[in-house]
Amino acid sequence: MEQDLQNTLSLLTRTPGALNALLRDLPEMWTSRNEGENTWSAFDVVGHLIHAERTDWMPRVRMVLQFGEDQVFPPFDRWGMVRETKGKSLGELLDEFARLRAENLGQLRALNLQQADLQRRGRHPAFGVVTLSELLATWGAHDLTHLHQISRVMAYQYREAVGPWSAYLGVLQCAGHSA
């Protein structure tokens, strides 16, 4: 099943602004706390999105176009943001994410991909053959999985403050579902 590339671009374009509106200058209680050991804060998630802009999405798009199924994507480092974010403020990360995303979408648009290009194939280290369409759709859905995560991590900070209403708040029952 193919996506409409314009729909994906519309979403990818909006994520930096949405995170900026939600997170900039928010008290650190919301942005620097996580859900416990080896979990991420909102700050960490923005760092992860930056790391993916640098090392995952467009590099993999270019690999598909250049090498097809002949070269395996390098694995993505899920903790790769730790050293990159050290000493930075959340405001700096939000700026960096917006800048990198705009650059990457500029490069993606410049490729002028046609519908037939979306069927081109690459090789994922775990999944094997994947299509360019799947890669690009995942870029968009990946934004959403992390917006989902940020809202959950933030809500977690109020899990006791809401008292009995926790029973009505689905986000407080969410365990994250990620590996």
Place this chain on the structure above:
Amino acid sequence: MEQDLQNTLSLLTRTPGALNALLRDLPEMWTSRNEGENTWSAFDVVGHLIHAERTDWMPRVRMVLQFGEDQVFPPFDRWGMVRETKGKSLGELLDEFARLRAENLGQLRALNLQQADLQRRGRHPAFGVVTLSELLATWGAHDLTHLHQISRVMAYQYREAVGPWSAYLGVLQCAGHSA
């Protein structure tokens, strides 16, 4: 456990801008589709947030301050937005939500609540006695549960387009957790 009211206000202030940045002028594929029968689209969720601004949060705050435990909050109509949103565009709903939220936060600030006020009690139709602190914390967490929902409903539209990556995207495994 009490919240810091400033933290709650910081969050409540930002939600309309975050939803606006994410949703305004986004293709309807993202905003008008839901997860199946009797589920909500992003459009419906914004309508629900508007309905809660009108009938839930500040009316209940005033009931606590005026009547304490002597009067039970009227039940909230979870489908109350259906008639209110009929014929409106998502842009109109986003404007309406921002306007109502700003008005309500202005009224909340004007109450000049002190820490002791947060312990005042009201009566919930299902939970019985609740505190003003719990009500206000829930207002904030309710924004987050619906941001969590919107990101999930949108990701659901790409559940097939992402191909094998669905295994890595926690949001696609989320069933919502709500009653």
